[in-house]
Amino acid sequence: MDDATGGLYRKLSEFNLFDTLSNRFHSDDFNATRSEYIRTRVNILSIIFAIFAPLWIPIDYLLLTSDDAGVIAVYRLLLSIAMLGLLLTNNIRKRNLQHSLLCLTLLIIFPALFYTVCLLQLSGNDTLIGYSFIPFLLVAILSVFPLTLIEASVLGTGLIAALLCNDFFYGTLFTLSGFKDLWLISILLVIALWANQAQLHMLLRLYRQATRDPLTGLLNRRVMMERMKEMSKTWSKSEQPVVSVLMLDLDRFKRINDTYGHLTGDQVLQAFSQIMKDELRSTDILTRYGGEEFTAILPGSDMENASHAAERIRMHCEQSWVASTDNEPVRFTVSIGVGELKPGETFNDALHRVDNSLYEAKKTGRNKVVQAD
Numbered sequence: 001m002d003d004a005t006g007g008l009y010r011k012l013s014e015f016n017l018f019d020t021l022s023n024r025f026h027s028d029d030f031n032a033t034r035s036e037y038i039r040t041r042v043n044i045l046s047i048i049f050a051i052f053a054p055l056w057i058p059i060d061y062l063l064l065t066s067d068d069a070g071v072i073a074v075y076r077l078l079l080s081i082a083m084l085g086l087l088l089t090n091n092i093r094k095r096n097l098q099h100s101l102l103c104l105t106l107l108i109i110f111p112a113l114f115y116t117v118c119l120l121q122l123s124g125n126d127t128l129i130g131y132s133f134i135p136f137l138l139v140a141i142l143s144v145f146p147l148t149l150i151e152a153s154v155l156g157t158g159l160i161a162a163l164l165c166n167d168f169f170y171g172t173l174f175t176l177s178g179f180k181d182l183w184l185i186s187i188l189l190v191i192a193l194w195a196n197q198a199q200l201h202m203l204l205r206l207y208r209q210a211t212r213d214p215l216t217g218l219l220n221r222r223v224m225m226e227r228m229k230e231m232s233k234t235w236s237k238s239e240q241p242v243v244s245v246l247m248l249d250l251d252r253f254k255r256i257n258d259t260y261g262h263l264t265g266d267q268v269l270q271a272f273s274q275i276m277k278d279e280l281r282s283t284d285i286l287t288r289y290g291g292e293e294f295t296a297i298l299p300g301s302d303m304e305n306a307s308h309a310a311e312r313i314r315m316h317c318e319q320s321w322v323a324s325t326d327n328e329p330v331r332f333t334v335s336i337g338v339g340e341l342k343p344g345e346t347f348n349d350a351l352h353r354v355d356n357s358l359y360e361a362k363k364t365g366r367n368k369v370v371q372a373d
């Protein structure tokens with residue numbers, strides 16, 4: 001493989017298609033972040049539509065018969081009102097991806113409907129100015145949003161279908177002009193899909209950089225604290241569900257660094273985080289709390305289950321090793337504090353209790369799991 005091909009291959013491998021294909025693989029928190037991006041863009045575009053739609057009314061009066069211009073003026077005002085309504089609706093539910101996507105769909109549907117009713121009203125008028133570009137404008141608007149391939153394809157296909165229906169109704173579907181429109185809108189749609197993917201990819205990258213520890217890929221402490229806060233907020237409204245907390249600290253890690261070097265120390269940290277991922281569920285919240293200290297929040301696990309999980313991690317570490325830079329096997333162990341959140345207790349208080357039991361594990365010999373009172 002030559003350098004150029006190799007470079008392209010590496011770039012394509014970095015660009016994980018599953019990341020941008022559908023939101024099934026995204027965390028709730030990322031979906032909430034993306035919904036905010038979509039919401040702000042829908043806000044701006046609905047204001048632009050609401051202002052610009054009626055501004056064309058005087059021009060319609062110059063170009064169209066006064067009967068047609070009068071009817072279209074009503075349509076333009078209705079579009080403007082619909083866009084203001086959309087602006088209000090869009091801000092009712094924040095950080096909700098489904099709601100933001102619904103509002104985005106309405107942002108596309110309202111002008112598409114306006115376009116269709118205008119064509120119906122103006123059928124027979126060959127010198128339409130200011131209307132034929134609407135479907136193309138709507139496809140171009142799609143490119144402003146960070147959408148998954150599936151979301152963008154659904155919206156884009158809907159727009160092409162609307163254009164085809166109008167062409168069919170107008171009898172231009174199988175004419176050169178109809179084909180030209182279809183060709184142009186398809187090219188625009190491909191460019192829009194590419195822009196969507198690039199935006200979503202960049203957003204995911206920025207999000208990961210801001211929320212994850214670069215060495216282990218686990219969440220950072222700030223995000224864990226925010227998640228705990230959000231979780232606790234939902235609990236106050238309903239009953240507090242069962243949840244447990246683990247605090248894990250690698251034993252004598254300084255010695256590993258001092259003996260084998262920081263690079264090997266880093267490899268141990270990576271191997272340990274992989275063990276945590278292997279032994280815990282994908283719904284558990286795993287965090288690099290700092291240095292060689294980690295936490296795991298286990299929703300739905302009581303003290304007994306959480307202790308079993310902690311014991312599995314401890315044993316897995318005991319049986320693991322990484323190769324040092326001199327190819328020597330480096331073994332490592334971990335001490336773990338475990339506790340179940342008590343009714344009415346704050347996460348911070350629970351963490352404090354569990355931290356005490358971790359301290360107890362360290363004090364009484366390390367490489368053990370100690371339950372909090």
Ligand SMILES: Nc1nc2c(ncn2[C@@H]2O[C@H](COP(=O)(O)OP(=O)(O)OP(=O)(O)O)[C@@H](O)[C@H]2O)c(=O)[nH]1
Nearest residue numbers: 249250251252253254255257262265266291292362
């Ligand atoms: N290689 C590497 N070392 C780190 C990183 N972050 C923190 N450390 C090191 O982790 C070590 C933690 O040492 P201590 O807090 O003394 O704890 P310990 O040696 O594990 O001893 P105990 O916790 O009492 O078992 C320090 O030497 C830090 O420099 C990192 O990202 N990479």
